[in-house]
Amino acid sequence: MIRFEKVTKSYPGPGRPALDQVTVDIDKGEFVYLVGQSGSGKSTALRLVLRELRPSSGRVYVAGKEINRMAGWKVPRLRRQVGTVFQDFRLLPNKTVAENVAFALQVIGKSRREINRVVPETLEVVGLKDKAGRLPDELSGGEQQRVAVARAFVNRPMILIADEPTGNLDPATSVGIMNLLEEINRTGTTVVMATHDHGLVDQFRKRVVELEHGKVVRDEAAGSYGFQH
């Protein structure tokens, strides 16, 4: 589903590359943690999957397509197959929960009828059915992140990318988000989650890919966060 072939990404200026000859293969339906210290290249890897960046060398395949050579006008179609969740939620403050989720469908041209059907369904999945009319400010951090997950998942993407989704949340709330991501993973969606959270990684054992200075130093099925931490 996602394949990196000897991917190197250097940013302009001196210093070592953010990713250095990274080769990783993620199958359909997998749940993969991307771990490593700040600056180890996790975010760069995720942005390459979204084609917000292009590799300096090597190839990135998403859903069978080599995306670094994809024409610019096809990029939106790629992104419709990849849902994204961030540490800082990125909700629109002047829209209600339901409107925030519906927005993701409106702007890709879905019909109003489909939106009216899918949005309540998705809100039920994330457990926010009774808060559809609230504004983001009126919700807790965990609830806001659930809205963001709903928005990422509402279009039923093949891949869900989560960049430190629990970074702003307390441990109990984080477990709730993890349960939600697991549930989404069970529907067949491939989940890639970059995280710092030892507790979660050790508690929910999944495949762990560890990056250090832009290199893959560990790729372990059902791994722990790591020994040195």
Added chain:
Amino acid sequence: MQLRYVFTELRSGLRRNLSMHLAVVLTLFVSLTLAGCGMLLQRQADKTAEALGNELQILVNLCVNDDPSDTGNCEGGAVTDQQSQDIRAAIEASPEVASVEFQSQEEGFAEFQDVPEYEPYFEGPDPVITVDDWPPQYWITLEDPERADGVVSAVTGLEGVSSIKDQRETLEPVFGLINALKYGSWIASALLLLASLLLVANTIRLAALARRREIGIMRLVGASTLYIALPFLLEALVTAVIGVALAAGALAAFTKFAILDGLENAIQFVPWIGWEDFVETLLTGPDVSLPFSGVDVPIPLGLVVLGPALTLIPTLLLTRKYIKV
């Protein structure tokens, strides 16, 4: 495509940047009005030149006895038949000349006598002007009223030529004024068009900043670039349409009150521009063609094209920059 979002955004975008949009509309209005005035003046100048140019002739006065000419061509007294024939030959040899007519002293003097106001000059026992004072003349009609330098210089130094009168010189101040007005309005409109371009650019920058969050999310969830840019483009289009409409109104008023009701009644010896020229200024603009040899493709630069182009092109370029996927 579901356009509800686009129109909601358009409304809120127009409201949010109301002062900027007003500034764009006003500069666009004034600059397009000036550009339109320039185009109308151009048409007026062409029309005047076309109507009058063909009637304007060049007049060659030949020498008479005791000719007052200071050219030195009349030292030998009145023009001889041989000199007159040489002058005619020189005139006819010029490619600029369409035709030439000879008017004898008697014919010229007779025409002069037909004007009652001139009676004091030729009546009485010792008149101021007699038939001998009236110069024989060649009347030259030109192929192209704009080009007469060749024939004038060919004739100037010839023996027997007293003076050359170019009737076009009488109209020079009129054309000078029209041209000065035309270039003045074009320069002013160019400066204002530049100002409106910069205003559009600033408006887009502000609008993109205000919508930063939405744009980020739209890109992330896979909205197409066109969809993201559409509210910006529609905003630009709305301001352009208002600007063009105001300019068209101003130019219509100018055509109606200044030309049709004013100048056309006051000065009747030149043909004046009318509604046809007004419509063409709006739609097709000046006669500009692509400089490909053999291919004559007119570029429509009328106000209805110019106005939207001026706001849409910078918008397209800048939105590409700010909302790059």
